[in-house]
Amino acid sequence: MEGVLEIRWHGRGGQGVKTAALLLADVAFFTGKQVQGFPEYGPERMGAPVTAYNRISDEEILIHSNIYEPDYVAVVDESLLSTVAVTGGLSEKGAVLVNTAKSPAQVAPLLNGYKGQVLTIDAGKISEEVLGANFPNMPMLAAVVKMTNLLPEKVFMENMEDSLKHKFATKPKMVEGNMQVLRRSFGEVQGL
Amino acid sequence: MGKRDRLSGNEAIALAMKGMNLDVVAAFPITPSTEIPQYFSQYVANGETDTLFIPVESEHSAMSACIGAQAAGARASTATSSCGLALMYEMLHVGASLRLPMTMACVTRALTGPINIHNDHGDAMGARDTGWIQLYAENAQEAYDNYIMAVKIAEDKQVLTPVMACQDGFITSHAVENIELLSDEEIGKFVGLYEPAEYLLNEEEKVAMGPYDAPAYLMEHKRQQAEGMMQALPVIEKVAAEFAALSGRHYGLIEEYQTEDAERILVVLGSTAGTAKQVIKNLRAKGEKVGLVKIRSYRPFPAAAVAKAIKKAKAVAVMDKAEGMSGIGGPLFGDICVAMNGLGGPRLIDYMYGLGGRDVRPEHIEAVYRDLAAAMAGKADEEQLIKKAGPYYRYLALREE
């Protein structure tokens, strides 16, 4: 859709894909944009492939369907590359971001001939090292903001600090940990 | 001025509930409406509202508790979906025929079977003859606004009929979108306090409600009940005008989008209206005279307004999201045919679409407008379509051999 930024997320049940899409909608909302963030629901099972979507625009978003020709794709679980056509319909002017330890050059051949930009981030590693557990959605969120150039890093960080403080009002430690994850992730996107 | 926020349709309904001076909310969890009582019961637990929340053991009980509460003199509401609404069926009739002005947030979903948790209008359409007013929402904002207005419509002395504010399950109930909220104080002031003329706990005037109605009386009571439904048409407009003064958002019985000079018009309920508007923008940019009629008030059915909006078009597609299993099209198509009875007007074609969560894509809507162009041109293309699908209705985005 013209004038609307469309993003499709691929992941597995339990990885926080829906949360990531909703947080991205939050981030964009705080910059005054019109937003949509919604998951494609199915039987909710841990590990099953799940999809979530974002639309971000300066004007009212009227459309209420899933996204088939996204500008950007974010793949939260790289094992999906062999089973799901993650770059299906993806604009070649856009980009795909994959959570992997591999380099963009290593991932590109796994993307069904996609000719646009390929980005990678080792979200699992960042999360493990900072938080001690694999929560890939926060690093992916930062990387998607960087990929789409949705807003400047500084503004993004300020917005996130506010919403994390709100979300983890009783667990202040989580705020600092997640902020550190976001800062590191912004700097570790490969392929730009 | 409202507060700008971004919320899902379900969160928005729960927030509205908090401001509506409700005495009782009785509900049972059922996808996709579960979040509504879930969020709302948190507000109750946190002391943010003094509404009594009754976690009942079934939807039949939820509606029964609402009926009991409302008859006693309280303002009651509930939320449900799909099989939950079906389980309420008996009590929906009881509540409506008792003229109890309850409200319900209905989050529409397919009725089993085959088993399916996704959106269509099979549940709400199954309740269309129960005597409840039904309003349909395009997005989270309208779901929120309709639900607030529902209280005033239901309680109007000319109406005294319960209202179901419907929104599309998952599509708007679980999608986070921009929304403008009213404060609890603004909502509370708008809906006011519930002051029933008659209620069971009134010590001043004793009353018995719901006595046995012999054949000598039931028809008179049904006609009286139908009068409340008919009187709701002007009241829905009156309440919308009051709401516009508060919120700046305007609503009618229907919404016409680019219909003035439209040759081809789509008639639709719910979230697909938005997708269709986007398609219309694109087609209009190419010079195509296409338009849309969105039905906001489905019960009562605004026949005159609909007929006025579509009678000058050449071809009209009626979009049904519920298989009525009549063999001649869906429920909305039947209503449109009644509205156009004796008026001549455009060729009407019914489309069965979006059942069980089948995603409604812009290209599907474009295909409908192409079909309408073929119907206008008449002859060959149209004959082919009729040969394939029969004269009355067609399926949209259906796999066929």
Add this chain to the structure above:
Amino acid sequence: MKQKGIEINDRVSWQNITLAGAVYGGGTAKQFATGDWRSMRPVMVWEKCKQCLLCAPVCPDSSIPVEAGKRLDFDYDHCKGCGVCVQVCPFEAILFKKEEK
């Protein structure tokens, strides 16, 4: 039966009938003389009655009035002649006779 000044019977219009069939005021059943539904009639034999009061509470139509601890004669305007009192009386103090004009 009058409701809010309007006689409710099988000639009342839908505009004038009470909303949803509501019945106002308590104890309106009293206005309906159901005694003429009776085909059998309970009749007291006062000499045998010990005023044990077993009969009064079992009457489904509250047609055995009790005052100052003693039962009075039947309320024949409302007694439907079910005969439960006849069965329950331990002293054969209530006869059950065919209703005749």
